[in-house]
Amino acid sequence: MLIRILGAAAGGGFPQWNCGCPNCGGLRRGTVRAKPRSQVTIALSGDADRWVLLNCGPEIRAQIESFPALWPRAARHSPIAAIALTCGDLDHTLGLLSLRENHPLTVLATETVRQGFVDGNALYRTLERFPGQVTWRRFVAGLETPLDDPDPARAALFATPVPVPGKPPVHLEGRVPPNDEQAIGLVVRDRPGRRLAAFPGAGGITAAMRAAIAGADALIFDGTFWSEDELARPKLMDKRAADMAHLPIGGPDGSLALLADLAVTRKLFVHINNTNPILREDSAERARVEAAGWTVAEDGMEIAL
Ligand SMILES: [Zn+2]
Ligand SMILES: [Zn+2]
Secondary structure, three states: OEEEEEEOEOOOOEOOOOOOOHHHHHHHHOOOOOOOEOEOEEEEEOOOOOEEEEOOOOOHHHHHHOOHHHOOOOOOOOOEEEEEOOEOOHHHHHHHHHOOOOOOEEEEEOHHHHHHHHOOOHHHHHHOOOOOOEEEEEOOOOOOEEOOOOOOOOOOEEEEEEEOOOOOOHHHOOOOOOOOOOEEEEEEEEOOOOEEEEEOOOOOOOHHHHHHHOOOOEEEEEOOOOOOOOOOOOOOOOOOOHHHOOOOOOOOOOHHHHOOOOOOOEEEEEOEOOOOHHHOOOOHHHHHHHHOOEEEOOOOOEEEO
């Protein structure tokens, strides 16, 4: 299995357009040791031919251009066989609307995420220019489904959705009731049986998530915030990490501590918010996660399992 990080940042990217926090400002001025990152999208392939996008962020056009394996191989062609959504947040889905140039798309999502994107969305009509422009395939918790081809005999990658503690996207808050299909992680396996546990967003860690992560060959996990009050303390935003359904990395109840006992060879934090101190390559927090065997994902990083 090939894994290419196209974008490692959380919503807003790094730097974020309206943010002058020490990280964003320092990155612009060149006074912090850090690299810019685009919003969370990851490309996966089981055969180095067909690719699956794990989420589809607002910077998808530039992300495709950044990776020659995703370039067209004919006058009208794309090696992107499918797009798998783990939630309905705009940093995970907005790129779909950018892929509107009369090209058939296959999108896998829970029914809740599909409805949230399609229902009452006039902009979605740009993906209904011809019959069959988008084929939706459904993710159901616990049910393995082929990713890069609907025919299991031809697919090279398969995914089993795992519900994660989450919440509706900000633009749907108060409009749709919360349910356990709002956010999922995926256990992706290839034909030789190598497994990637991908949880780019997670408000907590359930027993089912732990079971999915244990023994995986690689783990991609929510690295949005280091601490609960990362936005509230410097008065950037009146919300705590828990309000945004992101489990912080640090602290006794953070992901670093809670996942410490699970044996996984490759562990990456993705979906990193621009305020997170792990973005600074010389920070104490960065040293802590690296000492615990984690990699802080960056755009362009590749892993072969
Ligand atoms: Zn997000
Ligand atoms: Zn910032």
